[in-house]
Amino acid sequence: MTILNGCSFDVARAAITTVIGPNGAGKSTTFKAIFGLLPLRAGCVMLDGQDVTGLTPLQLIARGLCYIPQGRNIFPELSVRENIELGGVALGRAAAMRARVDEALDRFPVLRQKAHAQASTLSGGQQKLLEISRGLIGRPRLMLIDEPSIGLSPLLVQEVFATLQDLREDGMSVLMVEQNARSALEMSDRAIVLEGGRTRLVGTARDILADPRVARLFLGAEIELDDTR
Amino acid sequence: MAHSSGRSLAASLLLIALASVLPMVLQPYGIYLLSLWAVYTIAAIGLNLTLGFAGQMSLAHAAFVGIGAYCTALLGAHGVPFPATLLAATLLAYGVGWCVGYPALRVQGHYLAFVTLAFTTLVFLVLRNEAWLTGGIAGISNIARPRLFATPTAYLRLCLAALLAVSLAVWWLLRSPWGRAFIALRENPIRAMSLGVDVRRYTLLAFAIGAALGGIAGAFYAPLVQYIEPSPFALGFSINLLMMVVIGGAGYFLGPFLGALIAVLLPEWLRFLHDVYLAFYALAVILLLLVCPTGLLGLSERLLAQRGGRPAERADA
Numbered sequence: 001m002t003i004l005n006g007c008s009f010d011v012a013r014a015a016i017t018t019v020i021g022p023n024g025a026g027k028s029t030t031f032k033a034i035f036g037l038l039p040l041r042a043g044c045v046m047l048d049g050q051d052v053t054g055l056t057p058l059q060l061i062a063r064g065l066c067y068i069p070q071g072r073n074i075f076p077e078l079s080v081r082e083n084i085e086l087g088g089v090a091l092g093r094a095a096a097m098r099a100r101v102d103e104a105l106d107r108f109p110v111l112r113q114k115a116h117a118q119a120s121t122l123s124g125g126q127q128k129l130l131e132i133s134r135g136l137i138g139r140p141r142l143m144l145i146d147e148p149s150i151g152l153s154p155l156l157v158q159e160v161f162a163t164l165q166d167l168r169e170d171g172m173s174v175l176m177v178e179q180n181a182r183s184a185l186e187m188s189d190r191a192i193v194l195e196g197g198r199t200r201l202v203g204t205a206r207d208i209l210a211d212p213r214v215a216r217l218f219l220g221a222e223i224e225l226d227d228t229r
Numbered sequence: 230m231a232h233s234s235g236r237s238l239a240a241s242l243l244l245i246a247l248a249s250v251l252p253m254v255l256q257p258y259g260i261y262l263l264s265l266w267a268v269y270t271i272a273a274i275g276l277n278l279t280l281g282f283a284g285q286m287s288l289a290h291a292a293f294v295g296i297g298a299y300c301t302a303l304l305g306a307h308g309v310p311f312p313a314t315l316l317a318a319t320l321l322a323y324g325v326g327w328c329v330g331y332p333a334l335r336v337q338g339h340y341l342a343f344v345t346l347a348f349t350t351l352v353f354l355v356l357r358n359e360a361w362l363t364g365g366i367a368g369i370s371n372i373a374r375p376r377l378f379a380t381p382t383a384y385l386r387l388c389l390a391a392l393l394a395v396s397l398a399v400w401w402l403l404r405s406p407w408g409r410a411f412i413a414l415r416e417n418p419i420r421a422m423s424l425g426v427d428v429r430r431y432t433l434l435a436f437a438i439g440a441a442l443g444g445i446a447g448a449f450y451a452p453l454v455q456y457i458e459p460s461p462f463a464l465g466f467s468i469n470l471l472m473m474v475v476i477g478g479a480g481y482f483l484g485p486f487l488g489a490l491i492a493v494l495l496p497e498w499l500r501f502l503h504d505v506y507l508a509f510y511a512l513a514v515i516l517l518l519l520v521c522p523t524g525l526l527g528l529s530e531r532l533l534a535q536r537g538g539r540p541a542e543r544a545d546a
Contacts, residue, residue: 037422061425069423075416082409089410090425097406134424 002041003029006198011142012190016164016174018205020181020214021194027177028070030194031144034175035067036060047142061090064141068131070150070177076120080111083119083130087137097137104133125156132163142173149180161187185209237482238400244486245396249389252382260381261453266493267388268450271395273473273485275442278399280471281479282408283435284415285333288467289345292352293322293440295462297447299356302369302457311375311452318448319441326440330433349467356459368458372451388449395442400482402438411435415480476517478524487525491517 004026011017019027032038034045036057044053047063057067074083084104088097105112108129114122122130128148135143145164149157157180164174165187178184185191191208193201201208208214248267252260276290297318304314332344356363363369378387402408410431413421418428451457469492477488495513499506521528 035423056425056427057422058425058427067423069420073420073423075413075420077416078412082412085406085409086413086421086424089406089413089421091406094405097409138425 002197004033004043004197007194008043009192009199009202011173011175013173014168014171015189016168016176016187016205017190017192018181018184018188019175019177019192019194020179020184020208021200025194026197027194028146029197031067031069031146031175031177035065035144037067058090061138061140064139066135066138066140066143068135068143068145068148070146072127072151073131074119074122074127076118078119079116080119080122080130081105081115084111084134084137087134090138100137100139104136107136108133123156124152125159128152128156128160129163132160132167136167140172142175143167144175146177147179148176149178149184154183157183182209234482238396240483241396241400241486242393245389245393249386252385257381260385262493262497264381264385264388264453266489267385267392268446268453269470269473269489269492270485271392271449272443272446273470273477273489274395274399275439275446276470277474277477277479277481277485278402278411278442279435279439281474281481281484282403282415283411283431283439285330285432285435285439286338286341287329287345287436287439288342288464288471289326289329289348289436290439290443290470291462291464291466292349293326293443294447294450294466294470295352295356295459296325297322297444298451298457298462299363299369299447300444301448302372302451303362305373305452306369315445315448318444320444322444322447323437323441326443327433327437329440330436333432333436334429346464346467349462349464353459353463356462363459366458368456369451370456372455372457374452374455384453388453391445391449395445399442403482407431407434472514476514476524478526481524481526484524484526 007026007030009017019030021027029038033040036055036059040053044051046052047065050063052060052063052065055063075086078086081101084101085097087104088100091097091100105115110126111130111133114126119127119130132143132145132148143164148160148164152160161183164176168174168189176184176188185205185208188205191201191203191205192199193208193214201211201214203211248263251263255263272290272294275293276287279285279287279290300318300321301311301314304317305311309317329345329348333341336344357366359365360367374384375387378384403411410421410426413424413426414428414431414435421431422428473485473488473492475488476491477484477486496506496510499509499513502509517525521531523531
């Protein structure tokens with residue numbers, strides 16, 4: 001089955017790009033296709049001018065990509081530290097893995113405090129931070145993050161978004177899918193609107209947020225947008 | 230729960246050190262049992278890697294031990310020195326184990342148990358029926374021990390040295406990114422994939438490395454008993470190895486050491502029961518698993534946690 005057809009966009013360096021679109025638009029599929037988890041029938045994925053189409057996740061991680069899927073992706077039975085270590089399986093060297101785990105723990109003191117606790121004891125927001133920290137082990141230049149806000153309270157969503165903004169300041173690019181369109185666009189630099197497997201609109205986040213067609217694309221979005229204006 | 234902390238390594242080294250000084254106070258039969266424990270532990274460490282750490286159900290490990298034992302016995306009979314036969318047994322088991330891993334790419338859990346069970350039966354039938362190669366039911370006798378380690382005590386020390394080397398290697402492996410990848414595979418293959426774990430390669434590796442350790446155990450088993458025939462490598466031994474891993478605590482580094490100890494010693498302690506010993510052996514195993522379904526080490530961890538202390542195994546992850 002062809003899911004994406006006519007889906008094409010660029011991701012800016014050291015910026016947050018958010019993909020929005022109705023359910024079934026192919027947002028998650030796009031991510032899986034980029035990350036080599038789904039085969040592409042046609043088209044290509046370019047990273048820094050190099051064709052990376054059809055590479056395995058392992059090869060893509062080595063080239064500076066990381067992917068944080070939707071929902072809960074931690075290993076609940078393992079400790080926090082062990083979870084982060086799993087981000088280093090692609091590194092191949094134990095010493096490098098441990099050093100980077102310490103770096104990640106330094107970035108997130110809340111995880112450092114709970115390093116030896118079972119990951120299932122973390123709150124939802126902490127679990128998301130754990131996934132992000134695990135992704136950082138490979139020192140990614142581009143992070144694909146699929147719906148980080150799902151299942152989190154608004155306060156925690158802000159915390160996760162703030163973390164992504166910090167990472168952008170450090171020079172990392174973020175490509176994010178969000179249902180929570182308005183608050184995601186407010187903190188993004190660029191935005192892409194996907195519908196029916198096609199890119200409909202591409203532009204700065206501010207323009208997309210203001211575009212009346214975006215409101216029309218999302219059923220009910222108009223009310224939400226009007227409400228808060 | 231990686232359970233491969235420095236403490237479990239220290240405990241296993243202590244056990245090996247203890248076993249190496251015990252011959253001074255033991256009868257020859259005790260020395261034989263201790264050597265058997267070392268050999269069983271190596272095989273169980275292999276199964277623990279495949280099953281306990283990588284989560285791949287396997288009833289094929291008796292066959293890997295058999296392959297290692299026959300390889301050693303046959304090559305040894307042609308005058309090949311022990312180090313070479315050991316290497317050959319390890320590589321052969323590794324290669325066969327890699328192939329046995331392929332079904333695991335398609336089936337999991339109980340179904341994988343059936344496939345690997347069939348493999349063990351297959352190997353058993355080959356060992357029994359292909360008499361031109363294996364000696365059939367008559368087996369192979371007069372298997373020589375390496376000249377420097379011909380006495381029971383010296384051979385025991387050799388087995389313990391092998392166990393020591395295997396323990397250190399596996400401990401290192403488990404703490405390396407490879408070991409973490411095995412654990413990710415056990416916990417959740419899909420999530421492992423998104424972390425860059427090549428699920429296919431690691432599934433095959435889990436079988437191949439586990440099998441290679443089975444082959445090593447076999448290579449040390451044949452010169453220990455000095456006579457091999459097919460029946461010790463039948464399905465019953467696979468289940469015995471599975472029991473060692475489960476009773477010790479699957480996924481605990483120290484588990485196979487304890488599991489093998491029980492598998493070797495319990496039948497000896499129950500010897501006074503004569504004919505009905507197997508029934509009591511079974512009862513003891515059932516009771517043990519009812520009390521501690523996660524194995525002896527799972528039980529000790531639970532008790533430690535209840536006393537408010539942090540689980541010992543995780544003290545330095």
